[in-house]
Amino acid sequence: MDYRQLTEASVADYVASVPALAARFSSFADIDVREVGDGNLNYVFIVTNLAAPDETVVIKQAVPFLRIAGESWPLGRQRMAFETAALRRQAELVPGMVPSLFHVDPEMSLIAMQNLREHRIVRGELIAGRRFPLLADHLSTFLARTLFFTSDLHLDPAVKKAAVAASVNVELCRITEDFVFTHPYDDSASNAYPPGLEQAAIDTIQRDPALRAAVAEMKWLFMNGAEALLHGDLHTGSIMANERETYVIDPEFAFYGPMGFDVGAILANFWLAFLAQEHHQRAAGADPAPFRNWLLETAEAVWDGFRTKFLALWREDDASRGGASFVGRDLDGGASAEAFRQRFVTRLLADALGFAGCKMMRRIVGIAKVADIAGIADPAVRARVEAQALAMGRRLVLDRHGFPSIGRVSALAREIGRVDQVPA
Amino acid sequence: MDYRQLTEASVADYVASVPALAARFSSFADIDVREVGDGNLNYVFIVTNLAAPDETVVIKQAVPFLRIAGESWPLGRQRMAFETAALRRQAELVPGMVPSLFHVDPEMSLIAMQNLREHRIVRGELIAGRRFPLLADHLSTFLARTLFFTSDLHLDPAVKKAAVAASVNVELCRITEDFVFTHPYDDSASNAYPPGLEQAAIDTIQRDPALRAAVAEMKWLFMNGAEALLHGDLHTGSIMANERETYVIDPEFAFYGPMGFDVGAILANFWLAFLAQEHHQRAAGADPAPFRNWLLETAEAVWDGFRTKFLALWREDDASRGGASFVGRDLDGGASAEAFRQRFVTRLLADALGFAGCKMMRRIVGIAKVADIAGIADPAVRARVEAQALAMGRRLVLDRHGFPSIGRVSALAREIGRVDQVPA
Numbered sequence: 121m122d123y124r125q126l127t128e129a130s131v132a133d134y135v136a137s138v139p140a141l142a143a144r145f146s147s148f149a150d151i152d153v154r155e156v157g158d159g160n161l162n163y164v165f166i167v168t169n170l171a172a173p174d175e176t177v178v179i180k181q182a183v184p185f186l187r188i189a190g191e192s193w194p195l196g197r198q199r200m201a202f203e204t205a206a207l208r209r210q211a212e213l214v215p216g217m218v219p220s221l222f223h224v225d226p227e228m229s230l231i232a233m234q235n236l237r238e239h240r241i242v243r244g245e246l247i248a249g250r251r252f253p254l255l256a257d258h259l260s261t262f263l264a265r266t267l268f269f270t271s272d273l274h275l276d277p278a279v280k281k282a283a284v285a286a287s288v289n290v291e292l293c294r295i296t297e298d299f300v301f302t303h304p305y306d307d308s309a310s311n312a313y314p315p316g317l318e319q320a321a322i323d324t325i326q327r328d329p330a331l332r333a334a335v336a337e338m339k340w341l342f343m344n345g346a347e348a349l350l351h352g353d354l355h356t357g358s359i360m361a362n363e364r365e366t367y368v369i370d371p372e373f374a375f376y377g378p379m380g381f382d383v384g385a386i387l388a389n390f391w392l393a394f395l396a397q398e399h400h401q402r403a404a405g406a407d408p409a410p411f412r413n414w415l416l417e418t419a420e421a422v423w424d425g426f427r428t429k430f431l432a433l434w435r436e437d438d439a440s441r442g443g444a445s446f447v448g449r450d451l452d453g454g455a456s457a458e459a460f461r462q463r464f465v466t467r468l469l470a471d472a473l474g475f476a477g478c479k480m481m482r483r484i485v486g487i488a489k490v491a492d493i494a495g496i497a498d499p500a501v502r503a504r505v506e507a508q509a510l511a512m513g514r515r516l517v518l519d520r521h522g523f524p525s526i527g528r529v530s531a532l533a534r535e536i537g538r539v540d541q542v543p544a
Numbered sequence: 545m546d547y548r549q550l551t552e553a554s555v556a557d558y559v560a561s562v563p564a565l566a567a568r569f570s571s572f573a574d575i576d577v578r579e580v581g582d583g584n585l586n587y588v589f590i591v592t593n594l595a596a597p598d599e600t601v602v603i604k605q606a607v608p609f610l611r612i613a614g615e616s617w618p619l620g621r622q623r624m625a626f627e628t629a630a631l632r633r634q635a636e637l638v639p640g641m642v643p644s645l646f647h648v649d650p651e652m653s654l655i656a657m658q659n660l661r662e663h664r665i666v667r668g669e670l671i672a673g674r675r676f677p678l679l680a681d682h683l684s685t686f687l688a689r690t691l692f693f694t695s696d697l698h699l700d701p702a703v704k705k706a707a708v709a710a711s712v713n714v715e716l717c718r719i720t721e722d723f724v725f726t727h728p729y730d731d732s733a734s735n736a737y738p739p740g741l742e743q744a745a746i747d748t749i750q751r752d753p754a755l756r757a758a759v760a761e762m763k764w765l766f767m768n769g770a771e772a773l774l775h776g777d778l779h780t781g782s783i784m785a786n787e788r789e790t791y792v793i794d795p796e797f798a799f800y801g802p803m804g805f806d807v808g809a810i811l812a813n814f815w816l817a818f819l820a821q822e823h824h825q826r827a828a829g830a831d832p833a834p835f836r837n838w839l840l841e842t843a844e845a846v847w848d849g850f851r852t853k854f855l856a857l858w859r860e861d862d863a864s865r866g867g868a869s870f871v872g873r874d875l876d877g878g879a880s881a882e883a884f885r886q887r888f889v890t891r892l893l894a895d896a897l898g899f900a901g902c903k904m905m906r907r908i909v910g911i912a913k914v915a916d917i918a919g920i921a922d923p924a925v926r927a928r929v930e931a932q933a934l935a936m937g938r939r940l941v942l943d944r945h946g947f948p949s950i951g952r953v954s955a956l957a958r959e960i961g962r963v964d965q966v967p968a
């Protein structure tokens with residue numbers, strides 16, 4: 121049907137009018153609709169039959185502007201087509217880790233999907249100090265499978281090149297180019313400086329040519345490194361989980377980009393949570409060390425698990441082709457293929473750390489904050505954590521080639537994240 | 545008109561049947577047609593009115609197979625569309641450096657263009673020891689302008705991303721992926737080992753996991769680094785010149801790839817010529833040193849000129865935007881933008897050297913040779929030059945980040961290219 125923007129009042133009628141969705145409900149007499157979009161881009165409605173709560177769907181609709189900015193910022197509704205395509209590809213690659221699609225309405229820029237009633241957004245749960253025992257295992261699987269199987273390491277070059285061309289996502293990439301890689305470092309009017317953060321801390325990322333040049337190198341890689349189909353916005357607010365399962369949602373930023381961007385995004389969010397938890401745990405009357413350690417161990421396990429699984433997929437895939445690998449025919453018992461694999465993941469860690477650093481810095485001075493830190497009420501405590509996040513982000517971008525293992529990044533986080541530490 | 549493969553016998557009738565071409569000839573009574581294709585991919589006919597030699601056109605037609613391999617190797621005729629699009633873009637960016645297009649016939653996979661009667665293919669001229677005083681200046685201009693103006697340094701991201709999607713050139717990229725980056729190193733049946741070259745020399749590029757891993761890194765960058773619209777096959781056989789002018793021809797390999805690939809391709813061909821000229825100059829009774837020095841100086845001038853012009857275009861372009869650069873708004877008198885520029889060209893030199901190394905090695909053991917070396921009649925002398933080319937290619941790929949200037953590469957070439965030098 122022709123596009124019209126749905127509201128809480130009109131969603132139920134829409135659902136009832138679409139046979140594939142109407143069939144999921146035994147009655148529309150007692151329908152509950154709640155708009156739960158996080159407010160940045162889209163509208164998200166949860167539609168539930170209160171008389172039979174298992175009868176429930178999520179309706180996500182794009183509006184032709186950036187919701188966080190208002191109608192003065194036009195944004196093409198075609199972003200929902202990128203989300204749809206990415207959800208379908210991810211459903212093939214990591215079944216059970218993305219919500220099931222029930223209905224796609226391109227004219228309405230709308231999808232209807234599984235309501236993850238038993239899962240919670242991970243960011244909020246981490247802020248509350250809750251652990252997810254399988255989260256690192258699941259996320260490393262998500263990363264390894266989505267990145268490996270959409271890359272030239274697995275696909276025929278013709279298929280991969282066609283996939284690159286089909287995933288050109290101009291508008292949402294531009295948001296990342298501007299708000300992750302440019303504005304935080306050029307004192308843009310769009311920045312939102314926290315009240316307590318000292319100018320000297322801001323200057324460390326805006327008045328250092330070496331840092332800005334290093335960030336520009338990451339921006340260049342983001343714009344030019346078409347390695348794999350990325351989620352494109354893989355922070356802890358895009359992950360829903362419980363003790364048993366993990367779902368990755370909201371892939372409207374999906375495009376072919378550098379693998380390290382997705383890996384770095386998720387790592388950055390664990391490190392931001394680590395820095396913030398010194399406060400949250402103490403505020404809850406707890407010793408911060410155990411939960412903070414769990415956060416660093418989770419980040420380490422995401423990287424180490426990703427690295428192990430990615431390499432295993434690669435070796436299996438090569439073995440299934442009789443030993444032919446990206447390097448060519450095997451002449452040396454696999455030594456050349458393995459040498460390339462090791463160099464590949466070493467370079468990938470450097471990329472991931474560089475992207476993680478950008479993601480951390482932009483969450484402090486850029487327009488989009490993380491609740492882990494922005495939710496700290498005491499301005500002095502918040503400013504200390506923010507300065508720590510800027511210092512860690514700086515170090516990761518500048519020294520991204522200098523970390524031989526993820527454990528060394530944990531050591532850096534512990535050094536910078538000491539309660540008595542206020543980096544210059 | 546419907547596709548049919550032209551021959552020397554049928555070309556004149558075709559030309560006479562196309563008004564835009566027929567109008568270039570005052571008479572078809574005394575028409576001369578010569579097929580001059582170098583035999584690898586396409587057919588190229590020179591059509592001339594012998595009674596008025598200024599009335600002349602070049603007809604280039606793609607056949608639906610790889611000409612060098614025969615009809616058993618299908619190759620899409622749409623490659624002529626990539627050549628046409630690239631010629632048009634290059635004509636805008638470097639006017640007077642690509643042949644003028646007179647007529648495009650997509651159904652016939654055919655273009656008609658300017659006959660460069662006053663210019664010669666540079667490779668043959670270099671073999672004969674002839675110098676081109678403006679060649680380095682022209683080639684550095686070609687590289688700087690085509691690479692800068694098609695990149696994210698100049699274009700709006702939307703325009704650049706659309707250009708990337710429009711330039712996906714699967715088949716011709718696959719030829720490079722296979723024959724430059726894979727087969728030479730995996731003892732493929734497609735390789736053509738020179739008669740005198742010792743197995744030990746071949747083993748240095750096929751039995752060294754570190755070398756094969758480094759080559760795979762260059763292949764990865766070739767397949768994933770969509771930085772600029774490349775010529776894609778910029779060797780000295782794709783350049784026609786005289787003392788005053790330089791033309792770049794045959795861009796059917798054009799696609800969005802890493803800038804260093806075009807830069808490295810042309811450098812590699814000067815270095816191969818340098819290694820070969822020890823023989824050719826002596827065979828002509830000359831002291832090899834002066835012409836060899838000119839070849840190295842020309843390679844240096846290509847890089848230094850490219851670097852200088854590319855940076856100048858970049859600075860001018862930024863200045864025209866009020867100081868806004870890829871790094872963002874200027875906060876420090878341009879220091880951040882300049883820091884990024886310097887890091888960018890340093891990285892670009894490393895990429896160019898890595899690609900140059902692959903190009904040198906593949907010309908020795910791969911299917912496609914260079915006449916500079918393959919034309920050396922004495923098998924022992926030829927094998928010595930071939931071993932030197934493999935040794936230099938190896939060093940460039942393995943140590944590509946270790947050359948602080950192009951002059952250090954000339955020093956390497958002189959060290960490896962000594963007449964008494966037969967690298968292991």
